[in-house]
Amino acid sequence: MKQYSSLIAVLLILTISCGDTKKKGSSVNSLLExxxxxxxxxxxxxxxxxxxxxxxxxxxxxxxxxxxxxLATNGVSFENFFVQPVCSPTRAELLTGRHYTxxxxxxxxxxGERLNxxxxxxxxxxxxxGYATAAYGKWHNGMQPPYHPNSRGFDxxxxxxxxxxxxYFDPMLxxxxxxxxxxxxxxxxxxxxxxxxxxxxxxxxxxxYLPYNTPHSPMQVPDAYWNNFKxxxxxxxxxxxENENINFTKAALAMVENIxxxxxxxxxxxxxxxxxxxxxxxxxxxxxxxxxxxxxxxRGRKGSTDEGGVRTPFHIQWKNTFKAGKNVRQIASAIDxxxxxxxxxxxxxxxxxxxxxxxxxxxxxxxxxxxxxxxxFNHWKGSTSVRTxxxxxxxxxxxxxxxxxxxxxLDISNKHPKIKDSLERxxxxxxxxxxxMVSVNDKRPFTxxxxxxxxxxxxxxxxxxxxxxxxxSIHPNDTFFTHWTSSKDSITWDIDVLExxxxxxxxxxxxxxxxxxxxxxxxxxxxxxxxxxxxxxxPPLTGMENDRSPRIESYVKDFKPKKxxxxxxxxxxxxxxxxALQIPGKRAMDVRLLLFKRIE
Numbered sequence: 001m002k003q004y005s006s007l008i009a010v011l012l013i014l015t016i017s018c019g020d021t022k023k024k025g026s027s028v029n030s031l032l033e034x035x036x037x038x039x040x041x042x043x044x045x046x047x048x049x050x051x052x053x054x055x056x057x058x059x060x061x062x063x064x065x066x067x068x069x070x071l072a073t074n075g076v077s078f079e080n081f082f083v084q085p086v087c088s089p090t091r092a093e094l095l096t097g098r099h100y101t102x103x104x105x106x107x108x109x110x111x112g113e114r115l116n117x118x119x120x121x122x123x124x125x126x127x128x129x130g131y132a133t134a135a136y137g138k139w140h141n142g143m144q145p146p147y148h149p150n151s152r153g154f155d156x157x158x159x160x161x162x163x164x165x166x167x168y169f170d171p172m173l174x175x176x177x178x179x180x181x182x183x184x185x186x187x188x189x190x191x192x193x194x195x196x197x198x199x200x201x202x203x204x205x206x207x208x209y210l211p212y213n214t215p216h217s218p219m220q221v222p223d224a225y226w227n228n229f230k231x232x233x234x235x236x237x238x239x240x241x242e243n244e245n246i247n248f249t250k251a252a253l254a255m256v257e258n259i260x261x262x263x264x265x266x267x268x269x270x271x272x273x274x275x276x277x278x279x280x281x282x283x284x285x286x287x288x289x290x291x292x293x294x295x296x297x298x299r300g301r302k303g304s305t306d307e308g309g310v311r312t313p314f315h316i317q318w319k320n321t322f323k324a325g326k327n328v329r330q331i332a333s334a335i336d337x338x339x340x341x342x343x344x345x346x347x348x349x350x351x352x353x354x355x356x357x358x359x360x361x362x363x364x365x366x367x368x369x370x371x372x373x374x375x376x377f378n379h380w381k382g383s384t385s386v387r388t389x390x391x392x393x394x395x396x397x398x399x400x401x402x403x404x405x406x407x408x409x410l411d412i413s414n415k416h417p418k419i420k421d422s423l424e425r426x427x428x429x430x431x432x433x434x435x436x437m438v439s440v441n442d443k444r445p446f447t448x449x450x451x452x453x454x455x456x457x458x459x460x461x462x463x464x465x466x467x468x469x470x471x472x473s474i475h476p477n478d479t480f481f482t483h484w485t486s487s488k489d490s491i492t493w494d495i496d497v498l499e500x501x502x503x504x505x506x507x508x509x510x511x512x513x514x515x516x517x518x519x520x521x522x523x524x525x526x527x528x529x530x531x532x533x534x535x536x537x538x539p540p541l542t543g544m545e546n547d548r549s550p551r552i553e554s555y556v557k558d559f560k561p562k563k564x565x566x567x568x569x570x571x572x573x574x575x576x577x578x579x580a581l582q583i584p585g586k587r588a589m590d591v592r593l594l595l596f597k598r599i600e
Contacts, residue, residue: 039205039345041279047259048138048216051289052311053296054256060294062234063253067264071283075317076326076364083287083334085309085380088113088140090286090334095121097338097355101379101436108163109476110462112439114142120351122338123153129347132201136193137211143457145450150176158193166478166556167543168220177455185222187212191262195269202273212259218551219251221258226548229254236294249293251548277319285312299408305378305385305395328363331389333376336360377430386423393423445496445573459593463491473554484588487580495576497569502600504566508559508592512538515585525574529567533589559592
């Protein structure tokens with residue numbers, strides 16, 4: 001056991017320090033030479049809240065996912081691939097190759113999902129190498145420039161930047177900051193954009209990031225997929241004591257089959273354009289399943305640092321380069337994606353900060369079965385677990401043999417106290433080294449008016465209501481403010497204007513009939529704008545008509561944009577304050593967001 005303790009000390013140095021991405025492996029250089037030096041295209045597909053068990057490839061007979069499965073049968077599948085328990089931390093890690101606890105990410109909403117501005121993203125790295133870059137889907141690492149995806153290396157962005165969305169059919173979205181309306185079911189729409197991008201950039205190289213929004217709730221999916229499940233008896237069921245919501249499970253699996261259809265559309269186009277052999281395709285999810293359902297017998301779900309909350313599918317295909325059908329048992333992590341891609345395309349990852357991930361290319365290109373021993377850390381809301389190749393120390397200090405006990409049913413810490421103590425020390429060292437942020441310590445304001453970008457969205461999600469005003473749901477991401485009954489009420493945002501200028505301001509609002517002629521004031525520091533809402537717009541709440549299972553998030557409405565006028569904003573930090581100076585009727589407007597467009 002003394003040897004084991006010494007190994008732990010070595011592992012600490014290897015894990016906490018940056019991965020080795022500064023050296024170009026000779027095998028990679030040789031590979032690129034045989035491919036005439038043409039850098040491969042990259043397609044990275046990330047499902048939202050899909051569990052490891054939500055694939056037929058992993059033994060789930062409840063559904064069929066032939067297109068995702070084919071990425072494994074034609075490429076490489078990682079059996080033990082780990083992410084973080086929830087969305088924004090995982091997305092930050094796969095984009096940067098660094099532990100999210102270093103990155104300013106500590107929440108999934110209201111600014112806590114933002115990726116620090118001194119971090120380098122995978123898109124930044126590839127763009128410098130001449131790649132065309134695009135992201136279509138759920139960003140979830142910052143909304144206002146310079147946190148916006150267009151500021152983080154992506155030439156083109158279409159989708160939404162929030163953590164979840166209220167409607168998946170013809171929803172309000174954005175395209176490079178401008179508000180637009182989606183077309184059809186959202187995952188289909190995002191895939192359409194991806195196909196158009198591939199066609200446009202087929203001469204390459206290109207990086208297409210497709211962070212899908214499903215099977216995250218609300219549980220909406222087209223009839224063609226739902227009909228396959230609504231009357232189906234599920235063969236695979238959740239094994240634990242918690243109650244499985246069968247209707248929710250069916251909706252989630254229907255959404256996954258829709259994802260599979262769209263993955264097939266992407267792979268089909270790559271084949272038809274002759275790009276398959278020079279494109280690396282990755283499929284993964286951002287955390288464990290968003291409900292209690294079959295997940296290979298693992299303990300935990302989304303939000304948990306147990307195995308079931310952080311183990312995800314990870315399939316990577318490079319046709320005729322990676323050995324088809326290879327299965328890798330070596331533990332790996334989302335932080336490994338950036339250094340691995342850098343190595344595969346034969347470049348040095350010149351990031352501003354040292355990487356935490358390691359290069360997995362040897363596992364992909366050679367027959368090597370293992371790399372260095374390591375720790376993988378999972379953390380969320382004060383809970384931390386540690387995974388090695390054989391063991392997991394959970395957040396309560398219990399030790400499990402993950403080879404023999406995937407469900408974490410037998411605590412073996414009393415039998416192996418030295419192993420437990422060593423992993424406890426590793427956890428303490430990691431927490432001290434990465435210093436996870438907590439919400440109370442996040443003093444970053446919301447940015448407005450970046451000089452390089454035309455649009456800035458200031459949504460209800462990021463605001464604070466005062467007086468009688470209420471938020472439409474306790475989950476902020478797709479909410480609006482309502483119940484505005486007093487002229488003493490207000491909504492404020494902590495805003496830092498990055499560069500002075502003149503801005504056209506649009507308010508996305510609803511207003512009941514007979515409540516017209518609300519006098520609205522917007523001010524920031526000494527700058528103000530006053531106007532009047534003369535037109536009622538009172539659409540009903542929507543979303544429930546498409547939900548297959550009751551939601552916890554806010555329902556939505558068809559908010560109407562109203563140009564309030566122009567306002568001069570002075571560089572600096574001040575509260576942005578929205579008031580209703582006069583309310584002739586029962587209530588003032590409901591507020592979804594303010595959109596600022598720089599005109600000078």
